[in-house]
Amino acid sequence: MTGGFTTNHLIYLLYGLWWTVVLSALAFALGGVAGFIVMLGRISRRRWLRRLTLVYVQIIQGTPLLIQMFIIYFGLGVVGIDVSAILAAGLGMMIYSSAYLGEIWRGSVESINRTQVEAAECLALSRWQALIDVILPQAMRIATPPTVGFMVQLVKNTSLASVVGFLELTRSAQVINNTLFQPFLVFGIAAFLYFCVCYPLSVWSRSLERKLNVGRR
């Protein structure tokens, strides 16, 4: 033993937690925009675009986030772009979440009855108008619970940003454990802090599912 766990350690962990939350929010915001584009690509009328987006999604969903982080981190480095840890982590998380959010939203959009699209066409709405005014408002009800559920995955997966040197909760726990050698305590507290962020989201997602009653229609 090289010393006890002090308030300073806890403050350091909370500082890590703050960056975990910041990175999660960043990943969700950027990934949401990119995910919306992925969704549009997947439901496009142009076949090549649908195929291209599908390949993108398959590549992202078929490789570990860790590898994606490494490729971005080292990749940007060798083409001469100086990558800060937050850029590599943020970009990696954005690409990762764009594929998953895109698929979640595509599923929600496609679950809207075809007759709705046809009705919109009868009203002479353009494809874009039909999407914005008819399809999306309905799809949002279906998409909300899995989207909130995905946010839990997102928060948990920011922990992988620690491997490219981004100082978030997991990294700060590692740093503290390297000096204290009390892994059960340090990683236990880290896990508890993650739980405090993720569990409310899980509960929220479940209650939304019940409230919006999506599965039982």
Next chain:
Amino acid sequence: MRYEMNFEALLPYWQDFLSGALVTLQITVLSVAIGLVIGVLCAVARRSRYAVMRTLVGIYVEAVRNTPFIVQIFFIFFGLSSIGIRMPIITAAVFAMVINVGAYTAEIVRAGMDSIHPSQIEAAEALGLSRFQIYRDIILLPAIERVYPALTSQFILMMLSTSIASQISADELTGVANNIQSNTFRSIETYIVIAALYIAITYLMRGAFHAIALVAFPRRRRLGTSL
């Protein structure tokens, strides 16, 4: 700055790549197999009559599902070695994976069990089936059949998560990549090759799960509907 991709430098390492992929597959198959058993048991326990059992399993499932895998693996690997339990890295990785897979499987299988209509169970009781028979034939197997797609994607996600075991220096695919890139200084090339290998394994697993479904759920194939 122009960067020349050079994959040739990686050629001498093809055996390392292959053995890494093999280790990844082995870890996955082993932990999914054990995790499935634990998950099913937990799912049954979560529907048990005894509140204590339900609560205990509930705590386990929620604790695992709401914390990152990398923290779990650090907790287990460094934790156990700090109290003097030394085990091979792969064993520790599989141990952490089993705990993780078990919780996710439990939740998925439970959802499947809850979707079995009570009338099915009443019908089985009316036919005089025993409790064990009812659980096996009326609840469990149809439940697993129903949630099979969800289970499959969860297991593939688990396979991708084995990459995290590289952080406790397990020599699976990502661990191998870390070594190769520090030997060759060809980091992006290495990770691109590794990414391709992971995609290959993903497809391999999907094919395997599809084949298992064809054998295990012949009824669904014949009807061509999802129950």
